Amino acid sequence: MGYGNGPWCGLAIFVVYYHRFPANFTVRTLMHQRHANRLLEAASQIILGKEHELQLSLACLIARGHLLIEDVPGVGKTTLAHVLARLVGLQFQRIQFTSDLLPADILGVSIFDRETASFRFHPGPVFAQLILADEINRATPKTQSALLEAMEERQITADGTTLPLPEPFFVIATQNPSNQIGTFPLPESQLDRFLIRIRLGYPDRAAERALLMGEDRRELLERQKPVISPADLVELQRAAHGLLVADRLIDYVQSLLAATRQSAEFSGGLSPRAGLGLLAAARAWALTEGRDHVLPEDVQKMFPHVAGHRLHLAGDGRPPAAATLERLLQSVPVS
Secondary structure, eight states: OOOTTSTTHHHHHHHHHHTTSOTTOOHHHHHHHHHHHHHHHHHHTTSTTOHHHHHHHHHHHHTTOOEEEEOOTTSSHHHHHHHHHHHHTOOEEEEEOOTTOOHHHHHEEEEEETTTTEEEEEEOTTSSSEEEEETGGGSOHHHHGGGHHHHHHSEEEETTEEEEOOSSOEEEEEEOOTTSTTOOOOOHHHHTTOSEEEOOOOOOHHHHHHHHHSOOHHHHHHHOOOSSOHHHHHHHHHHHHTOBOOHHHHHHHHHHHHHHHHOTTBSSOOOHHHHHHHHHHHHHHHHHTTOSBOOHHHHHHHHHHHHTTTOOBTTTOOOOOHHHHHHHHHHSOOO
């Protein structure tokens, strides 16, 4: 017998539809996951063999953080920034950091206008929705610091006037290995502004073969249309911020923070701001996985990428290896 068009029709369809999904399913959750999947699928057609790194980058964007990519030249760091901007339809600006770059080259400059007998501010490239700070550690610390206020406060101050930056606002910085010639190490205050650090690494053999035999990535990128809108991204960011976090999960995050502070392996532990970032990143990862609540596995997945560039080994000051962070994770039980 069919459901017909009677008063029970809508209820019957809802019951059948609802029971096809887990108990934590909501229509809004499905919509958010669909947006995330569309982004990841489209990005994977251009950046080959890096699905995990793409999902980490998307989680950083959804968490309203900033992304630091550290790797050797030529593995797709710049392409990743172009891909995210194109897929979301974000206004994009690339800033090539060099040793002679000045803060005004990033923020903008005031120029005297003879007609009005006053200074007019000409905005710099930082007034875009997605900024690529390419090879950020080739610029001097003074120029690097020009991004500090923009990244943290999403605004800049010029000539005593505070100017808001567009929303959404996202910085992707690429960094060359510190042992290369002409690099200036990022200070801790600058590193702390980046929510997540990733390394792309070399592609596997199959992905590299497809890259060598396939179409030029730039031509693919030029034809790529946005798959979601900036408004959709803002909705994803709001949804991630509202994901459920249980009290016991907060206890687990606090235990991880305490473990970094009490460990003799590190010169200093994670700050409360790092804890907030870890929670935001875990929420965003859970959303890309199609859930409306955060699990300990989400925290564990994001911890190395949130903590790795904030912690330094006691003695030589180097960032900890992945094995060190994994050992710390294993030492903290999930309550």
